[in-house]
Each structure stands twice: as structure tokens, then as C-alpha cells.
Amino acid sequence: MEASMKNYNEVYEYTQKVLGIIEKADVTQEEAQWITNETVNGFRENVNAGFLDYRKSVTKGGQYASVEWKDAGLNCFVDVNGKEYIDCLGGFGIYNVGHSNPKVIKAVKDQMNRQPLHSQDLLDPLRAMLAKTLAMLTPGDLKYSFFGNSGTEAVEAALKMAKIYHSEEGRSTFIATTRAFHGKSLGSLSGTAKGVFRKPFMPLVNGFRHVAFGDIDMMQKTMHACQLVGEDVAAVIVEPIQGEGGVIIPPDDYLAKLRQLCDDYGALLIFDEVQTGMGRTGKMFCAEHYGVTPDIITLAKAFGGGVMPASATVATEKVFEKLFDNPFLHTTTFGGNPLACAAALATINVLIEENLPQRAAEMGEYMLNGLREAAAEHGDKVLEVRGKGLLIGIEFVSDEIGYEVAKGFFDNGILTAGTLINAKTIRIEPPLTIEKEQCEKVFATFAKVLKEVNKSVLV
Incomplete structure (x- = not known):
């Protein structure tokens, strides 16, 4: 019992010191050295x-x-x-x-002063308001949103939406591209291309194939081969511009042709805009450069305004409605929390206000x-x-x-x-x-x- 109390005392004293440091905007040279060493x-x-x-x-x-x-x-x-x-x-x-950003910080502080998190059981208003905002903002007929905390969570949700959409047909094949980065949880890692990230965690989710980014002929041949052997493609997931892959820009007609291929083969098209979205490439969403609307789009990184971790997976009604019967098939405790929604709403507001x-x-x-x-x-x-x-x-x-x-x-x-x-x-x-x-x-x-x-x- 005494040893346990002693540990609690040490923890209390240490955390008390750290909290004192957190209060400070500026620190002394001695404090800076202590922080660096710690x-x-x-x-x-x-x-x-x-x-x-x-x-x-x-x-x-x-x-x-x-x-x-x-x-x-x-x-x-x-x-x-x-x-x-x-x-x-x-x-x-x-x-x-x-x-x-002052407007994002203010929105989060205002929400924090009223209620930082929600009870989980009642309807939380900012989630509804953010989802409506995204339905107004995103390309084409993207309409329903699932909120998470990170890009990899957004991709996981997208993959699960594609699977349940095709559940009656039993489609479970996914195509990603070489040099792709979609995250490091087991599902998203299955789409990620770099071997050094993948090999220690094999086997990953079954059914993933990778083809060269920007090569529409190879994509068509792969989708056709999958169809011939009875492994029809559920979805193609792609970054409109590959960020982690080295800022690789596709041929101008690649994404439009990819959209057509997915339509021809009955596959969904998922755009991973975790890095390219929210104005980064010169449009609100990179998809807008190419005039293409995916069935599912994933957002994160800048979505929380650099203040809160926040992500969104936005899908068309025909895709998302498979989750209507049981909304608990895919959930997360902190996804769509009031602080994150406040940050995302303010971020969108600032992006538009400041063009x-x-x-x-x-x-x-x-x-x-x-x-x-x-x-x-x-x-x-x-x-x-x-x-x-x-x-x-x-x-x-x-x-x-x-x-x-x-x-x-x-x-x-x-x-x-x-x-x-x-x-x-x-x-x-x-x-x-x-x-x-x-x-x-x-x-x-x-x-x-x-x-x-x-x-x-x-x-």
C-alpha cells in the first residue's frame, strides 16, 4: 500500500510540474533545458x-x-x-x-465552455450541421457523412461502406495503386503500397491488388481479369494526387477514365482526399480539377483546422443507405465530437471567407x-x-x-x-x-x- 501511495505522489508531483509548464507561453533558459531533456x-x-x-x-x-x-x-x-x-x-x-487560426480556436473554445463532449446517446447538433455543410460543399451527389478522428479511420469507413454496399453480391476485391498511402491500420494499410510498412503485418485484409498509378490500361486489364475469375471489384481507392508517394500528378484524363471504368464494371470509386482536400491543391477538393465525382470521399488532416483531430467519410445516398437499418454497424466513440465538429465548421467557414x-x-x-x-x-x-x-x-x-x-x-x-x-x-x-x-x-x-x-x- 505504501509503495502504491509513493508512486501516486511521484506521479502527482511530476504532472503538477508539467501542468505548470503548460500554463506558460514563454519559458526560461533553465526550463527550456529541462523540457528538452525530458x-x-x-x-x-x-x-x-x-x-x-x-x-x-x-x-x-x-x-x-x-x-x-x-x-x-x-x-x-x-x-x-x-x-x-x-x-x-x-x-x-x-x-x-x-x-x-483565431476563428477555429474561438469556435473550439466556445464549444468547450459549453460542452466538450457529448453523452453518446442523444442527438448532437453540430454533427448534423457539419454533415449538412459537407453535403452542400462536396462535389456532385455526395450527401451522408461518417465522422472519425484520423485519415486512416476515414479510409477504414470507406472500405467498410464499399463492402456492405456489395454484400449481397459478395464482392470483396479492392484495387489501389503503387506508391499509394492510405494509412496504417490493417484495412487502410492493405491499400497502402510501401512494402516496408506492410510486410511486418502480413497477412493484411484479403482481396487487395495494386496497379501502377496513372496507368488506365493496366487498371482496365486488372478489373477485367478480376471479373473473368469471379473476383469482381468492389471499389477502386485512389488519391487524386499522390502525396506521400512523392507528389505524383496523374495524366489529365486519368481520373475521368477511372470513373468510367468503375461505372462499366460496377465498382465504387473512392477518392482519398485526406491530404489533397480542403483547398490544398487550388480547389476545395482536388477532384474538382478533373470534373470527377467519386462515390465516397475521405477527408482528414486539414479538416480539423490544425486544431482538432477530425475526419469525414462522405458518400452518396445509394452507398450510405446500407447503414440505415443498423447505424451501429460502424461507430466510434470520439468521431464527430462537438469540439471536432466546431473546428471543422470554422475551418470551412475560413476557407470560404478568405478564399x-x-x-x-x-x-x-x-x-x-x-x-x-x-x-x-x-x-x-x-x-x-x-x-x-x-x-x-x-x-x-x-x-x-x-x-x-x-x-x-x-x-x-x-x-x-x-x-x-x-x-x-x-x-x-x-x-x-x-x-x-x-x-x-x-x-x-x-x-x-x-x-x-x-x-x-x-x-
Whole structure:
């Protein structure tokens, strides 16, 4: 009993100290050192030491000294030692309306002051209002929404909707694409393409096949072969632009032809817009660039405004109605909670009020041109700068050069990162609120870092 009480006392004292730190907007040098030590030790002993090795790519000398502390305006953050960074990673695409957007923060605080979570049994109003908003906002006849907390949950819901839609026919074959990233839970991981993520967890969900992204002929042949052997396709899941795959943009007619193929073979079309949605590519949804409406669309990342974890799986009525008879077939405790719904509603409001999709298109063109100009004399290092809106990838001739450039960016106060599937490509994915002056610093830094890249890493 005494040992148990002693542990509780230690826990209480430690958490009390941490709560005192949380209260502070700014910390002393001594407090900063304590926070840094606790963070590094905590990752090593209690989170995952592997993150420390990974973070060597963005810290001088592998000292792991960069501990994030607070936001600094819409487009920047500050580390615990007071160094400011321009955020060109954007939380892998969550900060479309900027860091700590005031309208999103206010909506969440207002809802928190009234009721942070709901009882689960009664009807919660914001879920209904957000679902109606999405029905008005999304392309075509997408109408009903299921809310979750993350992109992988949104994809899981989409896969289950496709399965139950075809349950009477027994269709259970899914087609995804090479280089695809759809998440890491068992269902979504089955759609994800990278072997290093998949192999340790085999066998995954049965029935998944992968074909080359952008190759409509291979897609048709695969769907036809599946039909011939009695394994008709339930759904094709695809990112309109592959984000983690290296910012891979499809041929202009690919998605339209894919829509037609799915119609021809009776398969559903799922667009994973977890990263491309909410204005990122220069339209509210990337599908709008191509004039294509999927049967199901998944949203997350920026959907919660960079303030709350939130996701949505939006489907047509013909797909979603299979869940009407028993709405408890697929549920989640925290999905569609009032705080997340408040954040998502405010996010949509800000995207429209500030015309951020159009801003993403304009600033994306400005960013692409500036990055290409900076790379113009470095064809021995840079293969291509590509993107749509403010989803931009810089592909290098080798992993090592990409690693050095990302490190150089970071040392100069700009955060970027590689993509999870394609290690040779680093992404430039800032908030849609990024200013021209900040873009110009990115261009100048890119040019400077390219000149400084160690010749020994050149292939």
C-alpha cells in the first residue's frame, strides 16, 4: 500500500510540474533545458527511440535539440529555445488555414465552455450541421457523412461502406495503386503500397491488388481479369494526387477514365482526399480539377483546422443507405465530437471567407516558379519540382541529396520533410496563408543550400 501511495505522489508531483509548464507561453533558459531533456529521455525510454534517429535529419550534429514549443503567427512556429521556423511541412498538410487560426480556436473554445463532449446517446447538433455543410460543399451527389478522428479511420469507413454496399453480391476485391498511402491500420494499410510498412503485418485484409498509378490500361486489364475469375471489384481507392508517394500528378484524363471504368464494371470509386482536400491543391477538393465525382470521399488532416483531430467519410445516398437499418454497424466513440465538429465548421467557414483555395492556386504557382528558378542551375542535384496548388514536391537525384537539403532548410529556419513512400522527394506543403516574403526566404534558402550540398553525396 505504501509503495502504491509513493508512486501516486511521484506521479502527482511530476504532472503538477508539467501542468505548470503548460500554463506558460514563454519559458526560461533553465526550463527550456529541462523540457528538452525530458522530451529526449521520454522519447528514448517511453515513446520510441527510433524517432530520435529519424530526427537527426533535422538537427545539427544529431543533438535532438529542436523541441517544438508554440505557434508564431499563421505560418510559423517557435522551438523551446526561441528559434522561429517557417513551416513548409504544415503538419503533413493539416495547417491549411494556418497555425492556431483565431476563428477555429474561438469556435473550439466556445464549444468547450459549453460542452466538450457529448453523452453518446442523444442527438448532437453540430454533427448534423457539419454533415449538412459537407453535403452542400462536396462535389456532385455526395450527401451522408461518417465522422472519425484520423485519415486512416476515414479510409477504414470507406472500405467498410464499399463492402456492405456489395454484400449481397459478395464482392470483396479492392484495387489501389503503387506508391499509394492510405494509412496504417490493417484495412487502410492493405491499400497502402510501401512494402516496408506492410510486410511486418502480413497477412493484411484479403482481396487487395495494386496497379501502377496513372496507368488506365493496366487498371482496365486488372478489373477485367478480376471479373473473368469471379473476383469482381468492389471499389477502386485512389488519391487524386499522390502525396506521400512523392507528389505524383496523374495524366489529365486519368481520373475521368477511372470513373468510367468503375461505372462499366460496377465498382465504387473512392477518392482519398485526406491530404489533397480542403483547398490544398487550388480547389476545395482536388477532384474538382478533373470534373470527377467519386462515390465516397475521405477527408482528414486539414479538416480539423490544425486544431482538432477530425475526419469525414462522405458518400452518396445509394452507398450510405446500407447503414440505415443498423447505424451501429460502424461507430466510434470520439468521431464527430462537438469540439471536432466546431473546428471543422470554422475551418470551412475560413476557407470560404478568405478564399484560400484560390490563394493556394496563386501562391502555389508563385512557389513553383521560385523553387524552379532556384534549382535551375542544379540539374545534377534536382530532377524535378512539381505540384498543384500548395502541394509541391522537389525530387532529387538521390536520397542522400534530399536528406542534406532538408537538413539545410531546417538549419536555416525552414521546416520541410521527405515523403513516406518516396524518400528522394521532399515536400513543400505550407499553410495556405503563407506570405510572399516567406516564400522568398524559402527560395533564397533553397538556392543557398543547393550550393552548399556536399559534393560527396552526388551520384
